[in-house]
Amino acid sequence: xxxxxxxxxxxxxxxxxxxxxxxxxxxxxxxxxxxxxxxxxxxxxxxxxxxxxxxxxxxxxxxxxxxxxxxxxxxxxxxxxxxxxxxxxxxxxxxxxxxxxxxxxxxxxxxxxxxxxxxxxxxxxxxxxxxxxxxxxxxxxxxxxxxxxxxxxxxxxxxxxxxxxxxxxxxxxxxxxxxxxxxxxxxxxxxxxxxxxxxxxxxxxxxxxxxxxxxxxxxxxxxxxxxxxxxxxxxxxxxxxxxxxxxxxxxxxxxxxxxxxxxxxxxxxxxxxxxxxxxxxxxxxxxxxxxxxxxxxxxxxxxxxxxxxxxxxxxxxxxxxxxxxxxxxxxxxxxxxxxxxxxxxxxxxxxxxxxxxxxxxxxxxxxxxxxxxxxxxxxxxxxxxxxxxxxxxxxxxxxxxxxxxxxxxxxxxxxxxxxxxxxxxxxxxxxxxxxxxxxxxxxx
Amino acid sequence: xxxxxxxxxxxxxxxxxxxxxxxxxxxxxxxxxxxxxxxxxxxxxxxxxxxxxxxxxxxxxxxxxxxxxxxxxxxxxxxxxxxxxxxxxxxxxxxxxxxxxxxxxxxxxxxxxxxxxxxxxxxxxxxxxxxxxxxxxxxxxxxxxxxxxxxxxxxxxxxxxxxxxxxxxxxxxxxxxxxxxxxxxxxxxxxxxxxxxxxxxxxxxxxxxxxxxxxxxxxxxxxxxxxxxxxxxxxxxxxxxxxxxxxxxxxxxxxxxxxxxxxxxxxxxxxxxxxxxxxxxxxxxxxxxxxxxxxxxxxxxxxxxxxxxxxxxxx
Numbered sequence: 050x051x052x053x054x055x056x057x058x059x060x061x062x063x064x065x066x067x068x069x070x071x072x073x074x075x076x077x078x079x080x081x082x083x084x085x086x087x088x089x090x091x092x093x094x095x096x097x098x099x100x101x102x103x104x105x106x107x108x109x110x111x112x113x114x115x116x117x118x119x120x121x122x123x124x125x126x127x128x129x130x131x132x133x134x135x136x137x138x139x140x141x142x143x144x145x146x147x148x149x150x151x152x153x154x155x156x157x158x159x160x161x162x163x164x165x166x167x168x169x170x171x172x173x174x175x176x177x178x179x180x181x182x183x184x185x186x187x188x189x190x191x192x193x194x195x196x197x198x199x200x201x202x203x204x205x206x207x208x209x210x211x212x213x214x215x216x217x218x219x220x221x222x223x224x225x226x227x228x229x230x231x232x233x234x235x236x237x238x239x240x241x242x243x244x245x246x247x248x249x250x251x252x253x254x255x256x257x258x259x260x261x262x263x264x265x266x267x268x269x270x271x272x273x274x275x276x277x278x279x280x281x282x283x284x285x286x287x288x289x290x291x292x293x294x295x296x297x298x299x300x301x302x303x304x305x306x307x308x309x310x311x312x313x314x315x316x317x318x319x320x321x322x323x324x325x326x327x328x329x330x331x332x333x334x335x336x337x338x339x340x341x342x343x344x345x346x347x348x349x350x351x352x353x354x355x356x357x358x359x360x361x362x363x364x365x366x367x368x369x370x371x372x373x374x375x376x377x378x379x380x381x382x383x384x385x386x387x388x389x390x391x392x393x394x395x396x397x398x399x400x401x402x403x404x405x406x407x408x409x410x411x412x413x414x415x416x417x418x419x420x421x422x423x424x425x426x427x428x429x430x431x432x433x434x435x436x437x438x439x440x441x442x443x444x445x446x447x448x449x450x451x452x453x454x455x456x457x458x459x460x461x462x463x464x465x466x467x468x469x470x471x472x473x474x475x476x477x478x479x480x481x482x483x484x485x486x487x488x489x490x491x492x493x
Numbered sequence: 494x495x496x497x498x499x500x501x502x503x504x505x506x507x508x509x510x511x512x513x514x515x516x517x518x519x520x521x522x523x524x525x526x527x528x529x530x531x532x533x534x535x536x537x538x539x540x541x542x543x544x545x546x547x548x549x550x551x552x553x554x555x556x557x558x559x560x561x562x563x564x565x566x567x568x569x570x571x572x573x574x575x576x577x578x579x580x581x582x583x584x585x586x587x588x589x590x591x592x593x594x595x596x597x598x599x600x601x602x603x604x605x606x607x608x609x610x611x612x613x614x615x616x617x618x619x620x621x622x623x624x625x626x627x628x629x630x631x632x633x634x635x636x637x638x639x640x641x642x643x644x645x646x647x648x649x650x651x652x653x654x655x656x657x658x659x660x661x662x663x664x665x666x667x668x669x670x671x672x673x674x675x676x677x678x679x680x681x682x683x684x685x686x687x688x689x690x691x692x693x694x695x696x697x698x699x700x701x702x703x704x705x706x707x708x709x710x711x712x713x714x715x716x717x718x719x720x721x722x723x724x725x726x727x728x729x730x731x732x733x734x735x736x737x738x739x740x741x742x743x744x745x746x747x748x749x750x751x752x753x754x755x756x757x758x759x760x761x762x763x764x765x766x767x768x769x770x771x772x773x774x775x776x777x778x779x780x781x782x783x784x785x786x787x788x789x790x791x792x793x794x795x796x797x798x799x800x801x802x803x804x805x806x807x808x
Contacts, residue, residue, distance in 0.1 A: 137702065143626025145633050379614070392611040392626055414614055475616040478624075485624045 055260050057285040058298040061432035063465045065222050065288055065386065067261055071345045071352035072225045076233055078356040079369055081153055085128050085360030087113065088140045088148040091399040092189040093196045094120035099149060105132045110159035110336055113149055116184070122197045122400075123187035124149075127338035127358035129157035141363075141382040141396050143389060148397070151360070163333040168236050172244055172331070179248040179331055186330030187337050187400075191322030192216060192227075192291060193383055195401035198323055202248050208312045213246055213254040214300055217321040218284065218291040220259060221384025224404040226341040227321050229354045231258070231265040234325055235272055241328035242279055249317055256281045256321070257300050259290060288386060289463035293318045295432050307459050322403075342366060342398055346407030348374035357398050364394040366405055378413025381406040386464045419472035427466035427476055433459050437466035437476045444483030449490065452483045460484065530583055531555045537579040538569060543647045545570045545670025564589045571648075571668040593687040594669035596650075596662050600636040600681045601697040601758055603657030606712040607632055623678035631710030634699040636660070636681045642673035664691065664762070686741045690763065694739060694751065696721075697760045701734035713756040721750040721759060724776055748772035 090096035097114035101107060107126045114124040133150035140146050158164060174182060184199035204210050215238075219227040231238065242254050258266050260283045269281040284290055284299055294305045296318055303314040311318055319327075322340065329335040338359055345352040350371025357366060363380070367373050373380075381388040382402055427437040435456060443452040457480060466476040534555040541551070546569050548554040558567050558580060568591055569576055581588035613622055613629045619637040627633035638658040643651045650666035651673065653659070660673075660682075674682045685695055696715060700707040704716030717735030729743035730750060739750075739759070751759045752773040761769065 136706070139627065145627055389625070390614075392629070418616075475621070478616045478618075478621045481624050482621050 055283045055285040056299050057287045058290060058295040058432065060298070060434050061430050061465060062287040062289070062295075063430050063468055064286065065468065067286065068222045068345075068347070069225050069228070069261065070223065070347070070349075071343055071354055072228055072262070074225075074229075074351075074353050076229050076341055076354045076356050079358070079361065079366065081128060081156060081358065082361045082365050084130075084133065084150060084152045084362075085358060086138055086148045086150050086362065086395070086397040087124060087127065087360040088138070088146045088397065088399060089114045089124055090146050091124065091140075091195055091359070091401060092122040093194060094118070094122065094200075096147065097121060097124045099135060099147070101132050101149065103132055103135060106130070106154075107132060107151065108157050108159050110162050110338060112336075113151075116187075116197075120197060120200050122189050123185060123336070125187055125336040125338050126151060127360050128153045130154040139393050139396060141389065141391055141399055141402055143392060162335045164335070168240070169332040170240055172240075172247055174331060176248045176250060179244055182331050182334075183248075183327055186326075186335070188323065188326045188330050189337065189400050190320055191326060191340060191400065191403070192320040193387065193401050193403055195399070198319065198327065201317055201319070202245070204249065204312050204317070209315055210249055210251055210312055210317055211253060211315045212301060212317075213242070213249055213251050214296055214316055214318045215242055215254060215256040215321055215324055216291055216293075216296055216318055217256050217258040217262070217265065218296060219262070220286070220288045220291040221386055221388075221403075222288075223345045223406050224343050224384045225345070226343045226354055226403050228262050228265060229343075230325050230341055231262070231321055232268065235265075235268050237328045238321055238324050239269075239272060239276075239279065240332065241324035241326075244327055244331050245317075245319060245324065246278070251317075252278055254279045255300050257284050257290075257296050258282070259284050259286045261286050289432055289461065289465065292432060292461050292463060294461070307456055337400055340398070340400065340402070342402055343404035344370040344407075345404065346374070346377070346409070347412075348376055348409050349407050350374070359400060360397045362395045362397055363391065363405055366398070367394070367407075374407060374409070376409045376411075377407045378410035379408045381408060386468070387462065415475075416473040418474055421472060421474060424471060426469045426471065430465040430469045432463060432465060433461060435460060437480065438474070440483060441474065441476045441479040444479040444486070447486070449483055449486045453487055457483050458487065528559050530559050533583045534558055534580050537572075537576055537583070539571045539576065541571055541647060541668075541670075543571060543668070543670040543672060545668065545672065559584065562586065570594065570670055573668075594684040595664065595667050595687045595693075596669060596671075596673055596682050597685040597693075597695055597697075597760075597762075598636070598660055598662060598681060599683055599695065599697050599699055600634075600659060600679075601713045601760070602630065602632055602635040602711045603654075603659055605657070607635060607710065620676070620678050628679075632700055632707070632714065634679065634701065635711065637679060641676050641678075642682055645672045645676045647672065688741075688746070688762075692746055692761075692763050693741065694744065694746065694748070694759055694761045694764070695741070696737050696739055696758060698736065698758050701736050703735050707735065713758050715758055716755075718755065720753040720755070724750045724753045749776040 095117045098117050099114045101113045109129045111126045112123055113126050116123050130151050130153040133152050135149050137145040138148045180199050180202045188198040189195040217231055246254055266283050273279050289295055293311055297303050297316050305311055305314055326337050339356055341354055342357045343354050344366050353370050379390045382391050421438050431437055440452055440457050460480050464477050535552050538551040546554045548557050573593055574590055578588045607630045609629050610631050611629050617639050619639045619641040622637050628637050636659050640653045642660050643653055648666050648668055650663045651660050654661050669684050698715035700714045707714035708716055715736050717732050719732050721737055722730045722732050727743050727745050729740045731738055748769050749772045751769050
């Protein structure tokens with residue numbers, strides 16, 4: 050019996066089965082694909098501006114699209130070779146975006162990139178240089194939302210940040226990419242944390258890890274024995290603890306105000322994957338051109354964690370994991386809760402792709418929808434304290450003004466409401482629709 | 494006993510009379526003065542409360558018309574010119590004639606021409622599907638086929654054709670109330686001038702991709718080949734982003750463009766095939782004449798050059 054109960058967030062939350070099938074499978078680099086397709090928008094913000102032409106020979110790590118404005122991100126070539134067609138292709142968002150096609154020839158890296166495995170602990174750069182290096186390297190949040198990291202590190206004036214939280218929660222069932230990075234690159238992550246602390250000028254950092262990853266918690270506890278400023282905290286398993294606001298509530302018991310940012314309560318949150326990318330960008334001068342992607346599913350032959358070059362078609366990953374099982378009903382990019390089914394196997398891996406999940410047919414299809422019975426389970430489950438069943442009705446009726454008053458924009462789209470609904474109502478679908486309508490109104 | 498009944502009846506009657514007097518006084522004192530014409534106008538309106546005029550319901554429209562005192566900006570698409578004439582008569586102002594409109598479906602990507610590339614399994618609503626991805630066919634511009642438009646139609650003027658998967662508009666019932674146009678997340682539906690004798694033509698495609706990729710997705714997609722553009726003698730056709738569009742104001746319904754389209758995606762309504770045939774023949778005759786004229790000019794120019802050449806050699 051556990052005497053001391055681990056921390057967790059208090060509002061809402063659910064407990065889906067975690068199904069971490071690939072947590073004991075080491076990260077293996079995926080062989081170079083024959084060609085990659087790199088979308089110019091893989092992040093939140095403005096699309097990057099293409100700076101290469103068809104037929105150009107490029108090296109791995111070379112910039113192929115530069116950021117447009119501050120909230121945007123550089124895109125680098127993840128392979129060396131010749132630039133092919135530049136056209137609109139379907140990406141993992143389900144929509145068509147401009148993308149640069151590169152036919153792979155050899156693996157010729159930019160000379161300035163340090164590809165050795167040696168750990169560099171000394172941080173030479175000043176905080177400003179760190180932020181600009183991260184910006185140059187095109188680092189974005191690797192947890193899924195892909196928000197440009199340099200924007201998060203540029204704290205608005207007048208706001209005081211006292212805590213850096215490192216998100217090692219990985220609350221999405223099935224996914225193990227962050228878990229494996231924590232197990233295999235803990236020292237690099239710690240240096241990454243120190244870099245982020247220096248950039249932000251904060252004295253305190255906490256790594257939050259759910260207690261289903263005991264091995265990762267143990268590694269960090271040992272490595273951080275003599276560190277005064279960096280702590281590691283075990284958290285009780287609960288979805289969606291990986292949400293920024295939920296993690297802050299769980300670790301520091303602070304509540305981010307409606308419509309506010311974590312910086313409003315003195316906190317900045319970064320994912321462990323991002324922290325590792327920051328280490329590579331600052332210490333090794335390596336841009337974000339590859340990431341760890343979990344390929345998993347109950348019928349998948351070899352659930353795996355691959356180190357994949359950005360732009361690799363999903364089909365290559367599936368073949369490497371033993372092919373697509375016959376009973377596959379849906380292929381999802383991301384986790385089962387927040388991920389999105391992909392409509393095409395040529396969809397490229399993007400900076401925010403944390404996993405590819407193959408769901409068997411009998412679990413994939415939606416069940417029959419019944420009327421709302423007003424049981425209130427969705428209210429209990431909502432981690433943001435909203436009333437999802439009412440937001441559904443408002444969005445359905447097109448009453449976006451009312452929905453806004455009921456804080457529809459605070460919804461983090463975690464899907465807990467749809468998960469618990471006994472009538473299988475498409476609650477999140479309609480909330481998302483309501484949010485889209487509001488954004489449209491704003492832009493008009 | 495009798496006394497009790499008497500007093501009760503008397504006191505209740507007295508109370509009743511008192512209350513009636515108070516109500517009468519209050520209703521006089523706080524009466525809301527409303528223009529009588531609002532009621533009259535509302536009576537002639539179709540009472541569909543569809544919102545097609547841009548006002549929330551017929552009563553609001555009546556109010557707006559009376560307040561504005563002009564019909565320049567207000568029009569009831571359901572009632573049309575007939576009702577607006579009546580409204581003008583009530584208000585004693587000049588009626589403004591407007592061409593009637595009708596909703597048209599600007600997508601011809603039926604199941605036959607536009608193959609499905611994936612199966613959509615979410616909530617059966619076009620609006621929701623549109624927030625999730627670009628659609629269950631290769632074309633990101635085409636109809637999603639789940640019938641949100643049919644659902645909002647107050648006039649039963651639409652139905653989904655099960656064979657094609659596209660909405661169909663029933664000409665006699667459509668009032669151009671704009672409800673379906675607002676509902677469609679892909680902007681497939683558009684209000685189009687009904688045209689003289691209900692004759693009209695339009696391009697039923699919105700795919701702005703380059704020709705080759707558009708055709709891969711849909712066999713009848715507009716590839717922006719510009720054949721129709723070249724055939725038009727009235728500048729009514731424009732090509733933007735590999736997509737042809739007809740300007741209904743400039744179009745004279747000469748129909749010469751209709752058969753230039755490789756995939757016959759210039760849709761005609763209420764126009765007999767014979768007329769199209771005649772128009773095509775006329776266009777071919779014209780083209781031939783133009784070609785001959787060009788050839789003759791070329792010959793003449795060549796002859797002129799030769800003469801000039803001779804002259805120079807002589808000099």
